[in-house]
Amino acid sequence: MAANFYLSSHANYHLHPRSALVSARQEDLKHATEQELGWIEIWSGSVIQKLCKRLGLRQQVIATAIVFFRRFYLRNSYCETDCALVAAACCYVAAKAEETPVHVKSAVAEARVVFNDMGLSSFPTDNTKLAEMEFYLIEELDFHLVIFHPYRSLVQLCGRDGGPTAGGEVGKATRSAMLEMDDTALQMAWFVINDTFRSSLCLIHPPHLIAIAAIYLAFSLHPPPSANITAPPPATTGSGPSSRTRRQSIDSGVPSSSTPAAPPARTGPPPPGGQTDPITFLSTLNVDYTLVLEIVQEVISLYELWNALESSAAGTAAGASASSGGGKARAGTAKTIAVKTPFTS
C-alpha cells in the first residue's frame, strides 16, 4: 500500500469514471446549474484551505481534507447535507490521518470564524456536533484514510525527495533519469496542483498523472532555458495553457517574464541528447498522454470557471463566493494560492 500506489485503497476503490461524478450530482442539479455546482467545488476547496491554514495545517493536510470532502459528496448531495459541517469534519479527520492532529475545540472554534466571515453564522458551537460528523464521515470514506497526492509524485519526478529513507528497503524507487526543473518551474507545478483540488480531478485520475499534467502546465508557463523546445510532448492539437494559467503566475507572486507557450505543435522526434530535458523526460515516462492532456484541459476549464466565478463575485459581491478579495478578477488579484514550496517541508 504505502509503498505501492497500485495496491492502495485509493487506487483500488476511489478512482471513478466521470459518469459516477455526474450521477452523484443528480439531486443537486434539481436546485442548481452545472456551473453553480462547479463553483461549489471551488468554494469548498477554498473554505477547507482557509480552515486548515487557520489551524496551522500543511498543504498535504489540506489536500487530504479536500479529497475526503469530494469522496463524501460522491455519495451524498450538497442539498441534503450541511456542507460547512462536512468540510470542517474533513479538516479535523485529515489532520489525524496526516499525523498532525488538532483538538476538536480548536477545529470548531476556527470553523466558526471561517464560516462567520462568510456570513454563515449557523455553524454549531457544540464540539460534539463536529465529533459526531467525524463518525459519519469516516464511515462514508469506508474507513480508507490514506490518500496519495500529486505533490509527492512531483518531487519524486524531479528528484527532490532525497529525504530520510533510512530503513525503507523499497524506498528508493528505481529511477532511470530525473527531471530537471528549476525552482520556479517546480513551484509553478506545485501551485497548479494546489489548483487541481478546486475540482474533482482527484476522484478520477491517479496522482502521478495529475503531477505530470501540472509539470506540463508549469513548463508551458516557464519554458526551461536549457531546452530548445516550444511545445510539450504529446503533440495533439488543442489549446495550450490559457491566459487563466498565466494568471496563476501573477497570483502566486512569481514573476512571469514569458508569455504562455504556444499551443503544442511539435513534429518530428524529440530533441536529441540532454536526457533530463523536460520534454524528453516526459515522453519517456510510461504514461497515457491522452489522459495527461485530458487533465490539462480540465485544469484550463477550471480556470475559466474560476474566472467566471470571480467576475460574478466582483459584480454581485455575493457572500458565498470563493473570492476573498475584491478587485478585478481578470487581473488576478483575487485569490491567494497556497504559497508553500515543496522544499521547506
Add this chain to the structure above:
Amino acid sequence: MPPMVASAATDGNFAYRQRRDFQRPTVLSRYSILGFLSSGTYGRVYKARVRKPSSDMSPAGLMGTPGAATPGKRLKLARDDGDDDGELVAIKKFKPDKEGEAVTYTGISQSACREIMINREISHEHVTALREVMLEEKSIYLVFEYAEHDFLQIIHHHSSTRTVLPVAVLKSLLWQLFNGVSYLHDNWIIHRDLKPANILVNSAGQVKIGDLGLARLYQEPLQPLYTSDKIVVTVWYRSPELLLGARHYTPAIDLWSMGCIYGELLGLRPMFKGEEAKVEMGGKKGGVPFQRDQMSRVVEVVGSVDRNQWPTVTQMPEYNQLPRLDRHQDTLQQWFNSRSRNSPQDQAAAAAGFDLLRQLLIYDPTKRITARASLTHQWWAHDPKPHANAFLGLPTGVSYPMRRVTHDESDPKLSSNAGRGTFASGGGSGVASGLPFGGGPVRATKRSRLDH
C-alpha cells in the same frame, strides 16, 4: 444530559444522519458475543462468532425478525448462540467518551484512527486481518480475525509448566514474525509496540501481528515522529536509541524489539526487565524521564555502549547519562549459551542462531539488521527449518491453552445476548483484566493505569 434533539430546521444533517443510522447494521446482528478477552482503559476486546448470513432469510427473518438493515429494533439472539459454524472473531471496542454519565462524541482517538487507517490498507498472512469497522452508539468496533494464542501466553505456558519451547516451534514463530514485520516495513509502517502480548498466533500455528494502535506511516512525515509521540514501545522492548531520547528514529526500533522477543522465547522471561521510571508531569524535558534501570539491564548483557561502534551516540539527548551507568562487558554470547537448547552436535546451527540475535541487538540502529535482511539470514537454512504451522514442532499431545473468556453480566454487550439489541454505554468498569497473568509494563501513550 438530554439526548441531542435536533430538528431539520436547525440541523442540516438531521435527515442525512437518520438515513445513515437506518442503514447501519448493529454489531449484534452480525456477531454473537461469547465473552470478553481483555479489558483496559482503551475499551474491551470481545470474543464473538459470525452469525450466519442466512439467518436473515430464515422463516423468522421473513416474518419480521429484524435483519441487518433494520437496526433499532430488538433482536432475538439466543437462537444463534449454539451455532458454532460461524468464524470466530475478536471485536475491539473503543470505549466511548463520557461527559458525566452521558455518552458523548469527543472525537476519535489518534490510536483508534491509526489502527483503522493502517489496517484498512494492508493485507498480509502474518498481520491480524481487520474484517470490518462498525460504528454503534458512539463507539467504534474493530472486528478482527480471531487468534487463539499469543507469544506471551505461549511463553507463560512453558515457564509455568517448566517445559522448553522446542527450537522448531521457536524458529517457526520467529520466521513468521519476521515475515510480517518485513511486510510492515516495506510498506513504511513502524509498529512501535512489538512485544509478546501483541504477537498473536492462531490455532493453525500462524503468527498474526496485532495491535497497530501505535503503528504509523513514516514516509516523509510532516513533523518528526518524536513530536507526535514522546514515548513509544513498552519499556522492556524499547531500543537504546529511544532510551537515549532519539528525536529521529527508524524501523530499526522494531528490530530491537524483535531481538528482545527472541531472547524472551529462549529464556522464557523478559530479557531486559527494567523498572519503568514514572513520567513526571511538569518535570524537565516535557516530563519524559531517562529510563536508567532499563538502560542498565541492557548494558549488563550487551555491554557498555562503545562510541567507536556507535559514533552518533554522542548526539543523543541522554548521552551524558551513559557514563553514570556501571561498566559491563558484552556477555551476550554467554547469555545465549546458557539458554540455547541446541544439542552439542548442532554447533553450526547454534552459532547461526546466535548471530541473528547479535545482529538484532546491535546498539547502532544503522548497523542493526533490517527485517528484510533477517529473512535471508543463514540460521533459517539450518535444521529444524521454520514451518508455516508453528505447532507442528510441538511434541505429540502437547497444545497451548485457549484464551480465557470472561463473562461479566454487568456488561451490556454480554447480557444483550439474552435479548437486548444494542450496546448501551461502556459499563463494567472495575472488572479485573481478562488476562490470566500480568501483561508486563504499561506503555504510557495508550493507557493511564500503571500496574507494576
